[in-house]
Amino acid sequence: MSPRRIASNQASSIELSLSGRPLSPPSSMRGLFSTVVVLLVALMIVTTEAGKNKREKGKGAKGAATECAEWRYGSCVPNNGDCGAGVREGTCNDQMRKLKCKVPCNWKKEFGADCKYKFGSWGECDTATGSKNRSGTLKKALYDAECQPTIKVSKPCPAKTKTKAKGKKGRGKEN
Numbered sequence: 001m002s003p004r005r006i007a008s009n010q011a012s013s014i015e016l017s018l019s020g021r022p023l024s025p026p027s028s029m030r031g032l033f034s035t036v037v038v039l040l041v042a043l044m045i046v047t048t049e050a051g052k053n054k055r056e057k058g059k060g061a062k063g064a065a066t067e068c069a070e071w072r073y074g075s076c077v078p079n080n081g082d083c084g085a086g087v088r089e090g091t092c093n094d095q096m097r098k099l100k101c102k103v104p105c106n107w108k109k110e111f112g113a114d115c116k117y118k119f120g121s122w123g124e125c126d127t128a129t130g131s132k133n134r135s136g137t138l139k140k141a142l143y144d145a146e147c148q149p150t151i152k153v154s155k156p157c158p159a160k161t162k163t164k165a166k167g168k169k170g171r172g173k174e175n
Contacts, residue, residue: 068092076101115147
């Protein structure tokens with residue numbers, strides 16, 4: 001090549017870039033970009049298929065168990081103590097299923113954690129028994145639990161409120 005041709009080739013490439021047209025990236029960059037895009041698409045397809053297979057595998061194991069329409073569940077049995085996380089067993093024909101459940105720590109053992117009631121306000125303190133009463137009507141029975149339609153609960157009356165001493169205690173600011 002003659003020096004004149006090299007100069008003219010350089011000038012035309014400069015001319016192209018100055019004319020407002022972007023210069024195309026080198027073909028090796030285009031090839032690399034295409035390869036990365038193809039690999040990303042392939043990775044997305046593989047992970048999607050793996051997720052579908054995992055879901056289908058899970059459905060296959062549970063699918064047979066869900067064919068039964070009349071599941072009967074027992075009460076939630078806490079793993080430790082009276083409350084907290086536990087397990088509820090369900091049966092249907094020959095099939096058995098265990099569900100995770102939670103027993104609230106403030107539940108009333110008399111009527112169970114699966115019976116939800118709507119309560120009225122507390123009544124006046126009965127001086128003879130030293131307790132207050134209120135009644136509740138059944139709002140919802142979870143897992144077909146056997147619940148009483150109405151219940152009555154009681155709690156001890158609060159202790160008499162102490163009257164405050166008239167004298168000042170402590171080091172308060174004096175006016």
